[in-house]
Amino acid sequence: MPKILMSQHDSIRAVEWKDNHLVLLDQRKLPHNEQYVQLYSAEETADAIRNMVVRGAPAIGIAAAYGVVMAARKSYKQYPQDWRNRLEAEKDVLMNARPTAVNLMWALRRMCAALEGIQGDPEPVLLELAQRIHQDDIDDNYRMGELGSALIQPSHGVLTHCNTGSLATGGYGTALGVIRSAYSNGKIEHVYADETRPWWQGSRLTAWELVKDKIPAHLLCEGAAASLMRQGKVSWVIVGSDRIAANGDVANKIGTYSLAVNARYHGVRFMVVAPTSTIDMNTLTGNDIPIEERSQDEVLNVGNQRIAAMQAQAWNPAFDVTPAALVDALVTEKGVIERPNAAKMAALMAS
Incomplete structure (x- = not known):
């Protein structure tokens, strides 16, 4: 396994x-229990993605990539002469696990592109x-x-939504990575985290990460x-994304759009x-992003406890879209775009 950076x-x-399989920290059990799930197949990996054992766009993509490794091993072992065709069905199982997170499709495309030219056992190359x-x-x-920390002037605090940390990524985090860096650099003193209903990613996951670190x-x-x-009390709202359209519109956890509207009104960046x-350059605007709607039971219940009136119904979109016009800065590994638009997005992706 390559290096896995860890710092303050x-x-x-x-x-x-681990050895020959995927190990996931079961995020449904946090913060009270740190339980790990052992996965040995693409089907188990897809179930883990669908059922929120693993969540966060980058982490979903990474898990899916490992799912392809296990699928290729199974296909090659059972059908050494026809493993490529057999692998297609397992790839589709992973592809359909969650529709909004574009990293899932990005990772699967990279893994499938690597199949070209493989002779013999595909597992070592794919792993x-x-x-x-x-x-x-x-x-x-x-x-x-x-890069994100450099944008923050020393201030009292920042606000974040959902979970964008080590739990949502390969490690360190996107928005929470900026917060980690800004705190380490003395830029911020305090973090405010939305609880993030109905899955409580803020209270169960982000607060857990911040306390732990x-x-x-x-x-x-x-x-x-x-x-x-x-x-x-806050100078910035800092969030992640599950898909960004070619014009800079941002799909993220439900509740992000209202934060952006409130931030603009109050002069918070x-x-x-x-x-x-x-970033999905094939999706022109946020209107074209498919928004996952999940079971209304997630809103009507907390765990196994019903909290709503018995005849009540619920609407449960998992994501909303924030227009690019409300985004002050888009931070990527390639650089920072201030006030993103279609031209700036195209220039970034061409760099």
Whole structure:
């Protein structure tokens, strides 16, 4: 396995390749139980992605890449003369696990492109590529952390939404990577994290990461964010993304759009942090991004406990789209775009 960077305020790795299989920290069990799931097939990996054992666009892509490795091993072992065709069905299982996170498709395309020219057992070649995708993500996160930190003037605090840290990536994080770097560099003193209903990624995951890595943090209800901004306690809202359209529109966890609107009104700057693998130049605008709608039970229940009236129904989109006009800075491993638009996005991707 290639190097896995770890530094100050960076102690968590949620996706690992161990011996001949994939190991995931089960994010459904956090923060009270740190349980790991052992996966040995593409089908198990797809189930883990679909059922939120692993979540966050970069982490989903990395897990899917390892899923292809295990699928190729199975196909080659069972059908050594026809393993390429047999692999297609398993690739489709992974492809359909979650529709919004473009990193899933990006990773699968890279893995499938590597199949060309392979003679004999495909596993060693594919495993090397999956591990490279994993390590590149960590390296890119460290790079984005420094680029984003450089934009922040010393301030009291920043606000983040959902989870964009080591749990959502190969390690260190996108938006939370910027926060880690900014805290290490003395740029911020405090982090405010939205609880992020209905899966509580902020309260269960982001708060857990911040506490574990000794970064001062407060949790807040989404409805409290505007009041926090009005009181001048944050200078930036810093979020990640699951897909970015060619014009700079950003799909991210539901609730991100309202944060962007509130930030603009209150004079708080809004930063999106994402690797270029999250940018989909084939999707022209945010209107073209498929938005996953999940079971209404996730809103009506908390765990196994019903919290809504028995006859109530719920609407449960997993993501919303923030227009590029509300984004002050888009931070990628290739550089920073201020006030993104189609021309700036095209120039970035061509660089």
